[in-house]
Amino acid sequence: MSDTPIYDIENLHLSFPDLAHKPLLGPALRVEILKGISLSIAKGDVVGIVGGSGSGKSTLGRAMIRLLEPDSGAIRFDGQDITHLDEDALRPLRRRFQMIFQDPMSSLNPRRTVGAIIAGPLRLQGVDRVSARVDQALDHVGLPRAFRTRYPHELSGGQRQRVGIARAIATEPDFILADEIVSGLDVSSQAQVLNLLEQLVQELGLTLAFISHDLSVIRRLCRHTLVLYRGEVVEYRETQALFDAPQAAYTRELLDAIPLPDLEQVWD
Ligand SMILES: Nc1ncnc2c1ncn2[C@@H]1O[C@H](COP(=O)(O)OP(=O)(O)OP(=O)(O)O)[C@@H](O)[C@H]1O
Numbered sequence: 001m002s003d004t005p006i007y008d009i010e011n012l013h014l015s016f017p018d019l020a021h022k023p024l025l026g027p028a029l030r031v032e033i034l035k036g037i038s039l040s041i042a043k044g045d046v047v048g049i050v051g052g053s054g055s056g057k058s059t060l061g062r063a064m065i066r067l068l069e070p071d072s073g074a075i076r077f078d079g080q081d082i083t084h085l086d087e088d089a090l091r092p093l094r095r096r097f098q099m100i101f102q103d104p105m106s107s108l109n110p111r112r113t114v115g116a117i118i119a120g121p122l123r124l125q126g127v128d129r130v131s132a133r134v135d136q137a138l139d140h141v142g143l144p145r146a147f148r149t150r151y152p153h154e155l156s157g158g159q160r161q162r163v164g165i166a167r168a169i170a171t172e173p174d175f176i177l178a179d180e181i182v183s184g185l186d187v188s189s190q191a192q193v194l195n196l197l198e199q200l201v202q203e204l205g206l207t208l209a210f211i212s213h214d215l216s217v218i219r220r221l222c223r224h225t226l227v228l229y230r231g232e233v234v235e236y237r238e239t240q241a242l243f244d245a246p247q248a249a250y251t252r253e254l255l256d257a258i259p260l261p262d263l264e265q266v267w268d
Contacts (some may be wrong), residue, residue, distance in 0.1 A: 004079050006175055006207045007041040007064060012073035014063055033059045035231040036073070041224075043174070046201055046208045048222030048239065050215060050254065055228040057211045061177045064209065065097045066090055078174065095125045098168040100161075102180040108152040108163060114138075115148030118167045125171060137166035140203070141196060158189030162196065169200060179211045194221055215258050219243055227251050 013036060017028035033056045041047055049057045062068045064075060066082055075083045082093065098121070101107035108117055118134045127133065135145050141162040152160055161181060168176050178197070182190040198221060201208055212218055218225055219239055226236040227248065234248040246252045 004043070005040045005076075006043045006045075006078055007039070008074075008076040008079075009037060009039050009064070010074045010076075012037040012060075012063065012070050012075065014059060014068060014070045032071075033231050034063065034070070037228075037231070037233055038073075039226060039233060039236055041207060041209065043207055044201075044205055045224060046210065046222045048218035048225040049209055049211045049228065050213070050218055050225060051228030052254075053213075056231040057228055058179055060228065061099075061179055061209060061211055065099055065175075065177055066093075067099075095121070095127075095171040096173050097175040097177070098171060098173040100164050100168045100176060100178045100181045103184055105152065105157075105160060108160060110152055112151075113148060114143075114150050114152070114155075114163050117152075117163060118148075118170050121167060121171050127171065133170055134166075137170040140169060140200060141166045156189070157185050158192055161185060161189070161193050165193070165196065165200070169204060169206070172204070173206070175207045175209070177209050177211070180213065181210075182217065183213065190217070197221065215243075215255065227254065 012034050013032060014034040015030040015032040018031040019028060022028040037060060049060065051057055059068065063070050066075070066085065070083055073083065074081055077093065077097070082090065085093075115134050118137050119130050122130045122133055134148060138145050138147060143159065143162050143166065147155070147159075152163070155163065164181070182193050185193060194217060197208065200206055210218065210222055222239050224237065225239045225242050227234050227242075227250065229250045235242060235246065235251045237247075242251065243255065246255055
C-alpha cells in the first residue's frame with residue numbers, strides 16, 4: 001500500500017430535495033442525508049460500510065464515485081479533488097472507479113451479449129485491445145470465454161453477478177464500489193462471489209468499498225468497517241477490533257441484532 005490514500009473525504013455534506021414536504025410555492029426544502037462525513041481509505045484496503053436502512057450508505061458510495069455531487073466538503077481521489085468536477089473532467093477518471101450493482105438482472109442490458117456488456121465501459125473509454133481485455137476479464141471471474149455470445153437471461157444469478165464484476169474490473173480500476181451485491185443470491189452463489197472478490201482484491205490490488213446489511217459478510221471480507229447512523233460516521237475501525245469490542249452504542253445495537261449462527265458462518 002502506498003502512502004497517499006485512494007480516498008480522503010473531509011466534512012462531506014449532501015442533501016436531496018425533500019419532495020415529501022414540498023411547499024406549494026417556491027423550491028422544495030432540502031433534506032440532508034450526509035452530515036459532515038470524514039474518512040480516509042488506504043490503497044488496497046477493503047472497507048465495509050454498514051448502517052440501518054436510510055442511513056446514507058448508498059448515497060455516500062455514489063458521491064465517492066461522483067454519481068452524486070456533494071453540497072460541500074471535499075472528496076479527494078488519489079490526491080485529486082473531484083468534489084465538484086463536471087462530467088467532462090470526470091470522464092478520464094471514470095475508468096479508475098467502477099461500481100458493481102445489487103441486481104445484475106436489471107443492471108445488465110438484456111438485449112446485449114455478455115461480451116458487449118463487458119466491452120461497454122472499455123469502448124466508452126476508447127481503450128484499445130477491447131476483445132483481449134474482455135477475454136481477460138472473463139478469465140479473472142472464472143467464466144468461460146464462450147460466454148461472450150450469451151445473453152444475461154441464459155445465465156444463473158451467480159454467473160450474472162460475475163459478469164457485473166468482469167465489467168467492473170475490465171477497465172483495470174483502482175477502486176470498486178460494491179453495493180449490496182450478494183443480497184439477491186442464494187447462499188452458495190454468495191460464497192462463490194465473495195471468494196472471487198477476495199481473490200481479485202489480492203490479484204489486482206483493488207481497493208474495495210463494500211456496502212452490506214449482512215454483518216457476517218462484512219466480518220469475513222472487510223479489513224476495516226465504517227458504521228453510519230443517520231448520515232454520520234459513528235465508528236470506523238479495523239473490522240476485527242470493531243466486532244470484538246464495539247465502541248459506539250449504535251454499533252453494539254447493530255451487532256446485537258444479528259443471530260450468532262450467521263456470524264459463525266464459514267464459506268470455504
Ligand atoms: N435521489 C434521491 N432523491 C431524494 N432522496 C433520496 C435520493 N436517494 C436517496 N434518497 C434518500 O436518502 C436517504 C438515504 O438513502 P440511501 O440509499 O443512501 O440509504 P442506505 O443507507 O443505502 O439505505 P438502504 O440500506 O435502505 O439501501 C433515504 O431516505 C432515501 O430515501
